[in-house]
Amino acid sequence: MCAQAARSVRMPAEWAQHEGCLMAWPYRSELWSGLLSDAQDEYAAVARAVAAFEPVLMVTAPGTAAEVRGRFTGERAAHEIEVVELPLDDSWTRDSGPIFVHDETGRRFGADFRFNAWGGKHWPYDSDDKLAALVLDRLGVERLHSGMVLEGGAITVDGEGTLITTEQCLLHPNRNPRADRAGIEAELSRMLGIEKVIWLPYGGLEDTETDGHVDGVAAYIAPGRVVVSLPDDENHPDYARMRANLAVLEATRDAKGRKLDIVVLPQTAYGHADGRSVEVGYLNFYLPNGGCVVPVAGRTEDEEVAEALAKAMPERKVVPVVAPTLAFGGGGVHCITQQIPMELR
């Protein structure tokens, strides 16, 4: 199934009710530098945390489903973790999975952008490029194709026509070298119903894996309300960059003409992955139905962040998952999840 987006569609916000959450199981040891087993433990912990709020659809490579199912057998979660086999390269469904949209009637479609492994940083990536189409087939959701390279981690939306992204990533020549700002905005409008793009200058400086995805530095949590990160230390290399982002957010208005209400969160804390020190980014949380699953470093600073998030989203249960290995791999909870919103008709 593949249709052109002649119809008018829009990407719902992450807080819209979900039917479930799409994840993929990590299995290629060469991608995890000896930490595959730790990574699998953290993926499993995230899946369990999400399944307390909504069903999880876990994609795993052919021949590995029995082993993955075995991990969750006998556990009692509020919702099911369904394991299905599909060809995979890597395991970051935020970026390789479909981006779900609704048309005017509330019918769901799956936006399928091209995926090139964050500008060709890993190879092969053809299975991950095809993943969205296979998942949509399985769910019986019609596919809308785009020739643009886009990862879900590069955008955050309010569901009402506004999208926030970073120039560092979306204008990077390793993604869409022949596209300019206007061309990218037009395609975001066509595929995701975006009327206003807010361009932040920067992602995280150290976020070289994704070239500065917005989901490391800013996240919509309600219409008109954005959480952004700011290092505590003014000498941190990201401090001036995040200040520049803040200035843009404070000066802008969204598609509805609203000023933004901005919640500032500490950026990161240092955790340990197999003895290596890694910066765990707090901004990379995921919002399952009624929850907020946030990656933490396993340090006392985590408490303050969990409290700040609970205050910013009083209607959600904040669940921290210690995830230094995900950080080592270049991401966090948001990067390895992708919401499957409910059909609204």
Add this chain to the structure above:
Amino acid sequence: MCAQAARSVRMPAEWAQHEGCLMAWPYRSELWSGLLSDAQDEYAAVARAVAAFEPVLMVTAPGTAAEVRGRFTGERAAHEIEVVELPLDDSWTRDSGPIFVHDETGRRFGADFRFNAWGGKHWPYDSDDKLAALVLDRLGVERLHSGMVLEGGAITVDGEGTLITTEQCLLHPNRNPRADRAGIEAELSRMLGIEKVIWLPYGGLEDTETDGHVDGVAAYIAPGRVVVSLPDDENHPDYARMRANLAVLEATRDAKGRKLDIVVLPQTAYGHADGRSVEVGYLNFYLPNGGCVVPVAGRTEDEEVAEALAKAMPERKVVPVVAPTLAFGGGGVHCITQQIPMELR
């Protein structure tokens, strides 16, 4: 179980994730002037609409559970409709049920205000006054008691410290004759964590059954965003009253210091209950997880309202239920439902 509210608690907004929805089954024919069977059909339609989004806990009078269960047997809903017997007088759980709150840790409590059948308009009402305590016992949720008379339909909250009510109802001498505005605000603060009460002057003029509940004229749908009703006809007796309400909302700020974003909806349409013409109020919708179940008159004007609600809440599926008999009985969908929010710890 009954504790005093020494702890700090807060009522979550209706859009916070629910564990389910509390309803009660109508069974006393003298309350429905010969329309009991039609009323039961509409209650069943509302229960089915809600069960598409979340579980329903349907309370019914002793000896009637088998009959009520029979109504839903063999139907396939996304969620269960559980039927349990408890003593009942009437069937408006928005007003007779508990009002759920969370403490700082996210633990749930049930605020149990006194219920006197809207200022003694029907008798007996002692079973309905005791309903909240029995429901809380059944759910294993600790009870917080208040000596104040308050119905859930008299308030709408943003979950962040703001509550909107009407002077017409909350200051009516048939509820709390010895309490003044400051005393009521203090009790709303203690029991529901309210920091700012926005007093609208008026409910609906014809809403004599509840003395002008706010859930006939205004409803919070997001932090800082309120839907209000306004008759299309400037000669409608409520037109000037709703204009006065609008002026208050436009001039005020909420507990967080925000101006309110106000969405105006047509107030009512005329429907027919057993040949009698009744005004069906559109404002009396309920927000189950991911949905908006709205009472409608069964007329073409309904379409416009459903579209306006879908535009105001693009992340929700709007489901109209034709409910002239509920309107004849003095209410709508919101009046016969009560959200049971998730525990957040």
